[in-house]
Amino acid sequence: MDSLRGRFSALLSWLLWILGAIVVAVIAHRWPFLADVQGAIDRHKAMKVGVVVATGLSGLAFLGAGLYAMATGPSVAGGFQVNLSMREIKEAARAGRWQTDPRWRLHFLMMTAGSLMGIGLLATIFVLGDVFAKLLMTLMFVYAAARTVWAFSRA
Numbered sequence: 001m002d003s004l005r006g007r008f009s010a011l012l013s014w015l016l017w018i019l020g021a022i023v024v025a026v027i028a029h030r031w032p033f034l035a036d037v038q039g040a041i042d043r044h045k046a047m048k049v050g051v052v053v054a055t056g057l058s059g060l061a062f063l064g065a066g067l068y069a070m071a072t073g074p075s076v077a078g079g080f081q082v083n084l085s086m087r088e089i090k091e092a093a094r095a096g097r098w099q100t101d102p103r104w105r106l107h108f109l110m111m112t113a114g115s116l117m118g119i120g121l122l123a124t125i126f127v128l129g130d131v132f133a134k135l136l137m138t139l140m141f142v143y144a145a146a147r148t149v150w151a152f153s154r155a
Contacts, residue, residue, distance in 0.1 A: 021136070024136055025132045027135070028132040028134070029131060034131045034134070037134065038131050038134065045127060048127045049127055049128065052120055052127055053120065053124060054120075056116065056119075056120020056121055059112075059114070059116025059117035060117060061113075062110075062113035063113035065109065066106060069106055070106065073102075073106070082107065086155035089107075089152075089155070090152055090155045092104050093108075119141075122137045122141050123137075126138070
């Protein structure tokens with residue numbers, strides 16, 4: 001019975017997300033303010049595409065540098081698994097450990113790489129997409145930023 005309840009809950013969750021996306025799509029195409037935003041963004045689209053793609057590619061370069069450091073560093077025998085809590089990350093950032101400890105420097109490099117790649121991807125879809133994509137990417141970015149700030153404040 002619990003398995004059935006869990007599956008129904010997961011299905012209901014997916015249906016609510018799909019319904020939410022449909023509502024966002026309807027709002028996006030009917031709100032005149034968003035059409036003005038679309039026009040303003042499309043005005044200099046080539047330059048904006050260059051900036052957001054460069055952001056994503058710089059994140060990819062940082063990721064490559066981090067993976068190379070992990071593969072060639074002394075910790076390669078222990079594997080690549082890393083378990084860090086938000087509290088540990090917050091304490092390391094406050095103490096400035098990323099400036100003195102190579103292990104923390106690598107962790108912060110990888111976190112920066114992931115952030116840049118994520119922002120680059122969302123921004124690329126934002127710049128190239130239609131009004132619905134712009135609104136959806138904005139909502140996703142605000143949600144992710146709010147959850148990250150909330151997690152760091154509670155750590």
